[in-house]
């Protein structure tokens with residue numbers, strides 16, 4: 392158990408949460424987590440005490456055991472709810488780097504190439520001025536990585 396006063400939320404900012412106490416951080420490789428996150432796995436941390444501080448997620452019952460919470464406005468996966476409690480998506484936190492996964496589960500379904508991803512060729516920022524020009528022209532509409540009084544700004 393960690394006492395973690397951490398905040399987070401979805402990409403558009405319609406749903407925000409604040410945590411008081413978190414449990415185990417994990418990665419799940421099951422096929423339903425892959426689909427629900429649109430990713431190779433789900434990174435989740437159990438939330439022993441937390442509250443929704445802006446909006447509420449919508450829920451999709453993905454099995455007889457589990458419901459998946461997501462922002463109905465922007466689609467960001469946010470939560471995993473079951474009889475034993477609730478878990479929050481680590482990457483939805485404002486500081487996901489503070490929540491390193493401690494365990495992985497359902498490895499039978501792990502996408503084989505995931506193990507080698509850290510070793511594939513990295514295209515670094517600054518390597519190509521044409522690509523840099525594209526990135527420099529991106530103006531994010533994403534909610535910032537901190538709580539806001541009002542969003543979107545007037």
Ligand SMILES: [Zn+2]
Nearest residue numbers: 401403462465
């Ligand atoms: Zn949203």
Ligand SMILES: [Zn+2]
Nearest residue numbers: 419420421424
């Ligand atoms: Zn899973």
